[in-house]
Amino acid sequence: MGIQDKFENKAEELKGRAKESAGSAIGDDDLKNEGKADQASSGVKKGIEKVKDKANEVAEKLTGD
Template sequence: MGLGDGIKNGAENLVGKAKEAVGTMTDNDKLVAEGKADQVKAHAKDAASDVKNAGTDIGDALTGK
C-alpha cells in the first residue's frame, strides 16, 4: 500500500468514527450505522493491503530479491 492509500484509509476511518459519534449524540441510528460501515471498509482496505504486501514479500523471498 502506498502512503497515499494509508492516509485515505485513515481518513475514512476517522470520518466513520466522527459519524458514529455524532449519530450517537443525536440518537441517529442510521448515522451510527454509516459510521461503523465506513470504519469496517477502511479496516478491510488495510487488511487487503497487508495481504498484498505479504504476498510480495513471499515472492521476493522466493526469487531472492
C-alpha cells in the same frame, strides 16, 4: 501498502468514527450505522493491503530481488 492508501484508509476510519459519534450524540441511528460501516470498510481495506504486502515479501524472497 502505499502511503497514499494508508492515508486514505485512516481518513475513512476517522470519518466513520466522527459519523458514529455524531449519530450517537443526536440520536440518529442511520448516521451512527453509516459511521460503523465506514470503519468496517476501512478495516477490510487495511487487511487486503496487509495480504498484498506479505505476498510481495514472499515473492521477493523467492525471486531473490
